[in-house]
Every structure is written in structure tokens, then in C-alpha cells.
Amino acid sequence: MIDKQVKTTADAVAGVRDGSTVLVAGFGAVGVPDILLDALHEQGARELTIVANNSGNGDYGLARLISSGRVAKVICSFPRSGDYSAFLHAYRAKSLELELLPQGTISERMRCHAAGLGGFFSPVSAGTKLGEGKETREIDGRLHVFEKPLKGDVALIKANKADRWGNLSYIKSARNFNPVMAMAADLTVVEVDQMVELGEMNPETIVTPSIFVDRVVVVGGKA
Amino acid sequence: MIDKQVKTTADAVAGVRDGSTVLVAGFGAVGVPDILLDALHEQGARELTIVANNSGNGDYGLARLISSGRVAKVICSFPRSGDYSAFLHAYRAKSLELELLPQGTISERMRCHAAGLGGFFSPVSAGTKLGEGKETREIDGRLHVFEKPLKGDVALIKANKADRWGNLSYIKSARNFNPVMAMAADLTVVEVDQMVELGEMNPETIVTPSIFVDRVVVVGGKA
Amino acid sequence: MTSQSHEPLNREQMAWRAAQDLKEGDYVNLGIGIPTLAASYVPPGREVIFHSENGILGMGPKPEPGKEDPYMVDAGKNLTTLVAGGCFVHHADAFLMIRGGHLDVSLLGAFEVSASGDLANWTTEDPAFPPGVGGAMDLAVGARAIRVIMEHTSKKGEPRILKACTYPLTAANCVKRIYTNLAVIDVTPKGLVVLEMIPGMTLEKLQALTEPPLQLAPDWKVLAPPVAPKARAA
Amino acid sequence: MTSQSHEPLNREQMAWRAAQDLKEGDYVNLGIGIPTLAASYVPPGREVIFHSENGILGMGPKPEPGKEDPYMVDAGKNLTTLVAGGCFVHHADAFLMIRGGHLDVSLLGAFEVSASGDLANWTTEDPAFPPGVGGAMDLAVGARAIRVIMEHTSKKGEPRILKACTYPLTAANCVKRIYTNLAVIDVTPKGLVVLEMIPGMTLEKLQALTEPPLQLAPDWKVLAPPVAPKARAA
Numbered sequence: 001m002i003d004k005q006v007k008t009t010a011d012a013v014a015g016v017r018d019g020s021t022v023l024v025a026g027f028g029a030v031g032v033p034d035i036l037l038d039a040l041h042e043q044g045a046r047e048l049t050i051v052a053n054n055s056g057n058g059d060y061g062l063a064r065l066i067s068s069g070r071v072a073k074v075i076c077s078f079p080r081s082g083d084y085s086a087f088l089h090a091y092r093a094k095s096l097e098l099e100l101l102p103q104g105t106i107s108e109r110m111r112c113h114a115a116g117l118g119g120f121f122s123p124v125s126a127g128t129k130l131g132e133g134k135e136t137r138e139i140d141g142r143l144h145v146f147e148k149p150l151k152g153d154v155a156l157i158k159a160n161k162a163d164r165w166g167n168l169s170y171i172k173s174a175r176n177f178n179p180v181m182a183m184a185a186d187l188t189v190v191e192v193d194q195m196v197e198l199g200e201m202n203p204e205t206i207v208t209p210s211i212f213v214d215r216v217v218v219v220g221g222k223a
Numbered sequence: 224m225i226d227k228q229v230k231t232t233a234d235a236v237a238g239v240r241d242g243s244t245v246l247v248a249g250f251g252a253v254g255v256p257d258i259l260l261d262a263l264h265e266q267g268a269r270e271l272t273i274v275a276n277n278s279g280n281g282d283y284g285l286a287r288l289i290s291s292g293r294v295a296k297v298i299c300s301f302p303r304s305g306d307y308s309a310f311l312h313a314y315r316a317k318s319l320e321l322e323l324l325p326q327g328t329i330s331e332r333m334r335c336h337a338a339g340l341g342g343f344f345s346p347v348s349a350g351t352k353l354g355e356g357k358e359t360r361e362i363d364g365r366l367h368v369f370e371k372p373l374k375g376d377v378a379l380i381k382a383n384k385a386d387r388w389g390n391l392s393y394i395k396s397a398r399n400f401n402p403v404m405a406m407a408a409d410l411t412v413v414e415v416d417q418m419v420e421l422g423e424m425n426p427e428t429i430v431t432p433s434i435f436v437d438r439v440v441v442v443g444g445k446a
Numbered sequence: 447m448t449s450q451s452h453e454p455l456n457r458e459q460m461a462w463r464a465a466q467d468l469k470e471g472d473y474v475n476l477g478i479g480i481p482t483l484a485a486s487y488v489p490p491g492r493e494v495i496f497h498s499e500n501g502i503l504g505m506g507p508k509p510e511p512g513k514e515d516p517y518m519v520d521a522g523k524n525l526t527t528l529v530a531g532g533c534f535v536h537h538a539d540a541f542l543m544i545r546g547g548h549l550d551v552s553l554l555g556a557f558e559v560s561a562s563g564d565l566a567n568w569t570t571e572d573p574a575f576p577p578g579v580g581g582a583m584d585l586a587v588g589a590r591a592i593r594v595i596m597e598h599t600s601k602k603g604e605p606r607i608l609k610a611c612t613y614p615l616t617a618a619n620c621v622k623r624i625y626t627n628l629a630v631i632d633v634t635p636k637g638l639v640v641l642e643m644i645p646g647m648t649l650e651k652l653q654a655l656t657e658p659p660l661q662l663a664p665d666w667k668v669l670a671p672p673v674a675p676k677a678r679a680a
Numbered sequence: 681m682t683s684q685s686h687e688p689l690n691r692e693q694m695a696w697r698a699a700q701d702l703k704e705g706d707y708v709n710l711g712i713g714i715p716t717l718a719a720s721y722v723p724p725g726r727e728v729i730f731h732s733e734n735g736i737l738g739m740g741p742k743p744e745p746g747k748e749d750p751y752m753v754d755a756g757k758n759l760t761t762l763v764a765g766g767c768f769v770h771h772a773d774a775f776l777m778i779r780g781g782h783l784d785v786s787l788l789g790a791f792e793v794s795a796s797g798d799l800a801n802w803t804t805e806d807p808a809f810p811p812g813v814g815g816a817m818d819l820a821v822g823a824r825a826i827r828v829i830m831e832h833t834s835k836k837g838e839p840r841i842l843k844a845c846t847y848p849l850t851a852a853n854c855v856k857r858i859y860t861n862l863a864v865i866d867v868t869p870k871g872l873v874v875l876e877m878i879p880g881m882t883l884e885k886l887q888a889l890t891e892p893p894l895q896l897a898p899d900w901k902v903l904a905p906p907v908a909p910k911a912r913a914a
Contacts, residue, residue, distance in 0.1 A: 027500040027501075027519070027523075027537075028500075028519050028523030029519075029523070030500075030516070030517060030519050030523075055576075077578070077579055077580050077581070078578040078579065078580040079576045079578055080575065080576060080578040081523065081578075082523065087576070088575070088576070091576050092574075098576055100576075100577055100578070100579055101579075102579055102581070102582075102583040102584050103499065103541065103579070103580050103581040103584060104499075104538075104541030104544060104545055104581060104584035105584070107536075107537040107538040107541055108538055108541065108545075110538075111538045122545070123545070123587045124545060124583045124584050124587050124588075125583050127615065127617070127618050128583065128614060128615045128616065128617065129569075129614045129615075130579060130583065170534075171517045172502075172515065172517040172518050172528070172534055173498070173500055173501055173502055173517060173518055173519055173534065174517045175501050175534050175535070175536055175537075176500045176501050176536070176537050177536075177537045178536070179536040179537075180536055180537050180538045207536070
């Protein structure tokens with residue numbers, strides 16, 4: 001019987017290696033896998049590249065990973081969100097590298113990898129500082145930059161419900177990056193509020209199909 | 224008050240011009256906008272380029288458009304499906320052109336247009352007869368072909384429910400090409416089984432958001 | 447016309463003015479800051495559908511006290527609501543809508559706009575802080591109409607509508623209309639055309655605060671929002 | 681071992697053999713024709729999740745009489761069902777799963793396979809009929825393991841495992857395992873390795889029906905499916 005549920009958050013993040021690229025879902029404080037991030041801190045992997053929209057808040061989750069020196073690089077669109085002092089400190093100390101990407105380019109590059117494609121041309125950032133160094137091409141009279149697929153070794157996902165196959169649903173705007181990141185990593189790990197029986201989720205409304213999910217751990221939260 | 228519902232199928236397809244590219248959803252006989260196709264036949268537009276997975280069946284819908292000489296070109300992956308005699312006759316008479324694309328390339332090229340991108344590299348068909356004439360590039364040791372965005376002037380869509388904004392839901396495997404084609408045309412026209420009140424559809428489970436839809440007509444069918 | 451001040455518009459008035467141009471059925475993204483305020487000033491009875499980059503189509507007003515939902519945030523991470531007919535999409539689909547030309551209007555804040563519609567609104571290159579771009583570049587290339595709301599001049603009184611932007615560009619040739627605290631200006635192939643000015647303003651005075659040459663539209667109007675625009679009920 | 685014939689396998693037996701290699705938890709796409717039959721022969725109690733290119737993940741067996749649902753069709757346009765845990769996706773997402781390496785196994789029919797794993801299964805270039813490719817090229821590049829089920833030889837008795845394919849390729853270097861009515865053969869960097877042969881078959885006889893050189897695996901086994909494989913209950 002397929003059962004992707006693991007018992008502990010430590011089991012969920014077991015095996016993450018030093019140097020991994022970790023996709024961290026969420027937008028602001030919503031839909032962020034904070035408990036998995038803390039588990040990853042416990043797990044101890046170092047030299048991580050983090051792909052996220054923001055750069056962590058306060059002293060928990062991603063911010064804690066950064067404060068502890070586990071993060072070598074952050075790929076994000078907007079580090080300056082909320083109390084991002086942990087990131088700011090490391091940034092000023094030059095102890096981590098920042099790669100700034102337009103927000104839509106982050107998710108589209110991950111989808112590109114998920115879809116088995118080799119890259120795409122986008123008009124976003126063409127002719128700007130963020131497009132510098134990228135291959136350019138004029139298509140239909142408009143300048144485009146070439147964007148490569150972006151792959152995670154691990155994706156840390158926050159969902160509401162899961163079943164034992166790993167089908168997922170989300171709550172409202174907590175969906176955000178989760179479905180895209182879930183598709184784009186070799187190992188997709190999910191913290192959920194609750195497990196439901198197989199077949200209990202409406203097949204028309206499952207947002208992340210089980211094929212993208214490897215491990216699920218229940219962390220409670222909103223029922 | 225926004226109200227995308229039109230009264231008749233004639234209103235739904237009004238204004239389709241000769242030479243238009245028309246995206247026709249469906250897979251086999253499921254999720255095909257047959258009533259809109261008949262309305263387009265009545266409307267009379269000629270020299271159409273049809274994008275569809277198959278090439279029509281029997282003597283109705285797409286097959287009738289082909290028999291009546293309205294179709295200059297068919298872009299599809301698998302014309303040989305069911306009773307495709309209308310297409311076969313025109314193909315043998317060389318009265319229409321066939322552009323054969325791998326099935327996933329059809330939907331991905333339409334999504335590419337919908338997403339405002341300039342094209343993508345795909346490993347599918349690289350090094351084969353269907354990849355001939357396309358720009359190639361080796362990416363990570365693997366040959367890819369360059370695929371351009373594919374845009375419809377019109378998309379003909381079959382959905383189950385709609386509201387007056389044009390939010391749509393589908394039934395089971397009748398979903399198929401519909402959501403992708405709905406995103407990829409200048410004018411998206413939908414035949415639905417029934418209208419529901421605004422707010423009646425679950426916001427978590429709307430499959431095609433209203434932003435992609437221009438006109439909706441009720442044609443009855445499964446309640 | 448109700449009683450008018452000759453003062454420059456305040457933030458609410460600028461947002462009010464931009465909101466008047468949003469049409470029934472428009473799909474609109476509002477940038478962080480003053481643009482966000484525009485949602486409150488859409489004329490009563492007019493249905494405009496707001497998009498939020500994090501994956502909401504059909505965003506409503508701020509929640510009433512006691513009805514806050516922590517799962518509902520907007521692009522600025524503030525609490526928000528969903529209207530009937532709204533729905534949720536994942537992030538790549540939210541940006542497909544932005545980049546793919548599906549939005550009718552993108553209303554953005556700006557540091558500078560050039561005579562040819564170049565937009566600079568993402569970084570002032572302050573070395574003390576990391577840069578942040580968010581969705582600015584996506585929003586600046588995708589919508590059918592890109593409109594900007596900004597103060598006409600900097601705090602020092604320097605023009606912010608320039609021959610060429612001094613800050614790094616967000617996108618070139620994208621802005622179509624500028625709402626300032628002094629005027630409404632269209633970016634056209636023939637140059638900047640002033641459509642409206644506040645009471646007491648003249649083209650000469652406005653030109654002195656604007657680097658590239660301005661033309662006055664033959665049918666220009668007085669820019670006269672209500673003194674205290676009335677926000678729409680939630 | 682139950683009683684065995686020395687006859688070549690029939691379609692059901694070939695499908696049965698391929699099904700034995702599908703593991704618990706595998707996500708699998710079955711091509712039209714013999715591969716489709718494999719779904720019925722997955723060993724009891726083993727959960728394998730089937731994908732259909734038109735947008736079904738978790739496809740079940742054929743519907744029982746009286747329970748047909750016209751909204752449920754498979755890639756071959758035949759009526760099908762959904763199992764508990766299954767779901768629907770749109771077409772671009774269905775092919776994202778295929779192309780993006782999310783499927784564990786793609787089981788395909790073929791006209792020809794080459795010694796290096798080139799696959800030809802989409803056209804015989806019959807000038808009287810239009811070509812059709814469907815999802816064949818997508819399926820041949822995307823899955824983690826591409827496996828083929830086919831008759832070992834053509835109706836005329838000519839080899840279909842060749843040094844180089846004579847029909848137009850679907851994809852190069854993609855096939856990892858071949859199930860024929862005579863043998864199970866792996867495509868390896870060192871050449872074709874015979875893992876199993878039907879009773880009475882020898883490497884010499886098999887080689888005579890195969891163009892490129894074959895090696896016999898040291899631990900090769902007899903290929904002996906049940907005479908009439910029992911299909912799984914719906």
C-alpha cells in the first residue's frame with residue numbers, strides 16, 4: 001500500500017545534503033513551511049541555496065537557517081519584506097549571495113524544469129539591469145531574455161490536506177508558490193494540517209496531484 | 224454589471240473573420256464544442272486554420288466545417304481518430320494542409336502564448352522528422368528544438384458550468400484541452416451546460432478563471 | 447462641481463482619479479502603495495475585478511474588524527478579502543495572467559517615468575539595502591495598459607518625469623498614462639500630452655516641474671477630485 | 681511453475697509480463713494497444729497509478745456494464761474509470777507530467793527498436809493516409825523508464841529489433857527494455873542483453889530473428905507467463 005506519510009518532521013527532511021537547492025514556498029507569512037524549515041535547521045544541512053519569494057522573517061524558519069550560517073545563496077524577488085533582519089545582517093556581512101529575479105520569472109523557471117523543457121524566452125527584464133548577461137533575442141519586434149529551467153533538489157511545501165498518495169489541497173491565498181514548487185524538485189516534502197482518507201478529496205479539485213509528492217508529515221494547524 | 228452570457232450560438236460566434244486561427248478543444252468526442260462548431264459553420268467564416276487534437280468525426284462539428292471547404296489548414300497531433308472520413312477526403316484531395324505536432328507540443332505552445340513568452344526549447348521531436356526545419360540547441364547534453372508560441376484568434380470551449388463573469392468548471396476528462404485553449408485566444412467563446420449564480424462556484428475549484436473568457440452561451444446538456 | 451482646493455492632490459485623491467478610469471469589466475492589478483488605494487474609489491455599481499500577484503483573482507476590500515482571515519493576503523502582505531466570483535490560482539498562473547496580456551490595466555507606483563514611457567520603480571540603488579524587484583518588472587511588461595501614480599516631483603522638488611530615467615529601468619516604453627498630484631498626462635508617440643491639471647495650475651508652471659516638453663490637450667480639463675473622496679463600502 | 685506452452689506469448693501474456701515489472705507506487709503511462717492491457721495484470725495488492733495523456737491521473741479499469749460514464753475516456757478514446765485517489769488535470773499539465781520526468785514508466789508499442797534504443801512507433805509513411813503522432817514523441821522522451829511491448833518479428837517474419845530503425849524515429853536512445861512474444865531484452869550501453877526467453881527458445885534461434893547481436897544474461901530465466909493470465913477485478 002502506498003503511504004507517503006512519515007511520522008516525524010525529522011523523517012520528512014532526512015537526507016537533505018549539504019549544497020542542496022531548496023525551494024521554500026510561501027508568500028509573506030502565508031503558506032510557508034515553517035515547521036519543515038525548523039526541521040531542516042535541526043537536520044543540519046549546510047551551504048544551501050534557497051529559492052523563495054522573500055528572505056525570511058523574525059528568528060524562525062528561513063531566517064533561522066540564515067542566522068545559523070546554513071545558507072550560501074538566496075534566489076528571490078523581494079528580500080525586503082517584514083522583519084528581514086536575519087537576511088539583512090548576512091547580506092551586509094557578505095556571508096551569503098543574493099540572486100534577484102523578477103517574481104514571475106522564479107515560478108516560470110521552476111515550471112519550465114517541471115515541464116521537462118530546456119528554457120524559454122521572456123520579455124521580463126529584457127533591457128534592464130536584471131537582464132544583463134542573459135542571452136537576448138528579438139521576437140516579434142520585442143526584446144526577450146533567455147531563462148533557464150530552475151530545479152530544486154528539495155521542495156518544502158505547506159498544504160492543508162493530504163491523502164496517503166500525496167494529493168494536496170491548500171487554503172485560499174496560501175496556495176501561492178506551493179503547487180509550482182511541488183512540481184519542480186527531486187524530493188518534495190509537505191507539511192499538512194491533516195490527512196484524509198484516499199478518495200475523500202474531490203478528484204476535480206485536487207490542486208497538487210500525488211505524482212509530485214514524496215513525503216507528507218502532519219503538523220496540525222487549521223483543521 | 225458584467226454579464227458575458229450571450230443569448231444565441233450565433234451571437235457567440237459573431238465576428239469570426241475569414242482566415243482566423245480557431246482553437247477547438249476536446250479529446251476524441253469528449254469536451255468538444257460541437258454546437259459552437261455548427262454555429263461557426265452557419266456563420267460562414269472561411270480559410271480557417273483549426274488547432275485541435277483530432278480532425279473531426281462523422282458529419283458534424285469540425286468534420287462538417289472541413290466538408291464544406293471552410294478549413295484551409297489543420298494543426299493537430301492525431302488526425303486518424305474515429306470516423307475521420309471528412310478530413311481524409313480533403314487531405315487526399317489536397318484541399319487542406321496538415322501540420323502535425325506532437326500532442327504535448329500543441330498545448331505547451333498555446334500555454335506559451337498565454338503566458339506572454341516568446342518560445343521555448345523542448346526535447347520532444349528533436350532529431351526526428353517532425354523536428355526538421357526547427358532551430359535546435361543542445362542543452363545539458365540533450366538536443367532540443369525551438370517551439371514558438373501558438374495563438375488563437377478564437378477559442379471554442381466546452382464547459383459544464385459558468386457564471387456571469389465567465390468562471391468555468393468541467394466534468395472529469397472533458398477538461399482536457401479546454402482550460403489551455405481558453406487562455407490562448409484573443410476571443411474565447413464557451414458553450415456550457417448551465418449558468419450558476421456568481422459566487423456559487425467554489426473559489427478553490429474554479430478551473431478556468433473568468434479573466435480568460437469573453438462570451439458564454441448555454442446549450443443545455445448534462446445538468 | 448463641489449468646492450475645490452488649489453492644493454496638489456493627496457494620496458487618496460490621486461487614487462480616486464486613477465480609479466475613475468477603470469472601466470466596468472476591467473481586470474486590474476494594483477501595485478503596492480497609492481495604487482492599492484484605488485480599489486476603494488471605483489464608482490459605485492461599476493464592477494472591476496482586482497488581481498493579486500500571489501494568486502487571487504477577484505480581490506475585495508480590507509476585511510471588516512473581526513472578519514480577518516489569515517489565509518487572505520494581498521501583494522503587500524496585508525489582509526484582504528475575496529468577492530463573489532473570485533478564485534484562487536497558483537503563482538505561475540497568476541503571473542501568466544500578468545505577463546500574458548490578460549490584465550486590462552496595471553496601476554503602478556514609480557520613482558521616475560521618461561518621455562517615452564520608460565519606467566523606473568524598483569530600485570534606487572541604495573548600497574545599504576538589498577535590492578528588491580518583486581513583481582514590478584512582470585507587471586510593467588504584461589498588462590494592456592500600464593499606468594503610473596506618483597508625486598509629480600521629488601521631496602526636493604526635482605522633476606520625476608524626465609527625458610531619461612536616472613534610476614535603473616523596470617521596463618522601457620511601457621507607461622501609457624501618468625496620474626500625479628498635479629496633472630493627468632498621457633505618454634503618446636508625439637510626446638507627453640496633459641489631459642488634466644489641478645485648479646490654478648498652468649502649462650507653464652507644470653512644465654517648470656517636468657523635464658521633457660509638455661503639450662496641452664485641446665480638450666484638457668480641470669483635475670478636481672472630491673476634497674475627501676468617499677471610499678466604497680466593503 | 682504451472683503447465684507451459686512453447687508457443688510465442690499472446691497479447692495478454694506479453695502484457696502480463698510487462699505488468700510484473702511495475703512496482704508499488706509507480707506512476708505509469710500505458711500506450712494504446714497491447715500496453716493498455718497491462719493494467720489488468722498488475723499483481724493483486726500492488727498499487728500502481730496509471731496516467732492518461734488527456735488529463736487523468738489514477739485511471740482505473742474499464743467500466744462495468746451499466747456504469748459507463750461518457751465523460752471518462754482514456755488516450756485511446758475508450759471508456760474508462762477513476763480510482764480513489766485519482767484526479768483530473770488539464771492537457772498542458774498532463775504533458776508536463778509526461779515530458780518532465782514525473783512518470784516512472786512509459787510502456788509503449790513499437791514498429792521497430794534499434795540496438796541503441798532508438799524507437800520507431802509513430803509512422804510507417806503510408807502515403808494513402810495522413811500521419812498521426814499523438815503523444816508518442818512526448819512519451820518517448822519523458823518517463824524515467826521507457827519500455828516497449830511488441831511482436832519480436834513482423835508478419836513476414838522479419839526482425840523488428842534492428843541495428844538501425846528503417847521507419848522514422850519517434851525518439852533516439854530512449855528504450856530501456858523490450859518485451860516481445862519470445863523474450864525480455866534490456867538495452868544496455870554494452871548492447872542488447874536477453875533476460876528471459878520462452879521455453880524451448882535458444883539464444884541462437886532468437887539471434888536469427890534479431891538483427892543486432894544479443895548477449896544472454898548469466899542469470900537469464902525462462903519466460904513463462906500463465907497460459908491464461910487472470911485479469912484483476914475491476
